[in-house]
Amino acid sequence: MSFNSVHNLTNVYNFYMTTYAPKSSTPYDTHKKSELRSVYNSIVKMNKESPLFILDTSKESQQFAVGIKENARELRNTIASLGGLDEEELLNKKVAYSSNENIATAKYVGSKKPDDDFPTYEIEVEHLASPQVNLGKFLPGDEPVALAPDTYSFDVGIDDLSYEFQFSIKANNTNKDVQARLSRLINNANIGMSAQVITDESGASSLRIESDATGLKEGKKAQFIISDQRTSKTAGVVDYLGLDYVSSPATNASFLVDGQPHTSTANRYTLDNTYELQFHGVSSEEGETASIGIKTDVESLAENINTLVRGYNSFLQAVSEYSADQPKSNRLFSEMSSVARVYAKGLTSAGLNLNLDGTLEVDNNVLRQKATSENAKEAFSSMKGFTNSVLRKSNQVALNPMHYVNNVIVAYKNPGKNFASPYITSAYSGMMFNSYC
16 A cells, blocks of 8 residues: 555545546636635525525436536636637637647647737757656566565655555565556556556566656656665565666757757747647657747637537537436536527538537538638627637536536525525535545
């Protein structure tokens, strides 16, 4: 088992993020005090006249409530990323391009106005950032482990934290048994490294350990250090298995921007607060570059609309997955898909076709023709109306996901003579702690 000094609340949060939440984090997840106050006031108003009810607290309902809330948040962030939450800025975000995506791709993250000049850069990648790899000794996999039966342990230092792994070795264990057990322990601990058992041509096995992070910050010598010199249980497994041998040290990315050298600990780099670069490969020959710049307004609009459609369809798909166990999920699906039906005529004229299952499909040829026509503004008015309606609906779902969970109404409140009960919609937050209380 593994031990660390991080409070249980961190484990709760990690469980929540890996079990329910989409794997994303954006600038739109942060909020001003005024925005938080507005959310609180909305919750108070929503609950003041709502009836009292008994919730279905089954595991399936818990996953559904937290799941749809997080998917609604993801949809909101997708819309926000297309130019902001201001109606005038929706779908107006600039989109970056790369002339050689085998070397690097680019994402526009700036906040300049559309009429500003956007620089173009030439990127040449000399070396990609790499993780640290420790490769243990290759031992005969089927032979008994040459360590006395006992409880062993070793320490792992990573990200300024220390973790201790304890495990038992029995008399009938083979080398591969122990290596496989340690691989599971390390992977299940989720501490920023992964492990796997590999074999060579002769059948000998080794434990390969790799850091999740790449590169090294200044003054840092390694991504992780494995030792059993001061461990609490029996030592010896690190030397026997060779767990402390660094076969490939972590390295930083090395690249040129317009001929000027730069480095990064990761294969991601923000350039001039305008472009977020993602490195994918090394320039095959000296002087081979990827040109990074901004797409035309038409191409940017087309990309934004395709992103919107992917986010909308993804939300509908996520909701439909709960239809078998959560009857009210069909209600949410119907409410969201009806938004598209309201704007169906305008969306079709702009190149967005409504499918029978409620999802949308983009006809990029029609889309580009409309974007370059004289009545482009009028053609895309329905698009902005649709986007605003989807945004409002996603905010409602994120604010009160419990509205779509199975419940039994106990009593209706006396209208106009009630106290505010702002915490009813927060029932889902307690679901994160069920396994820890």
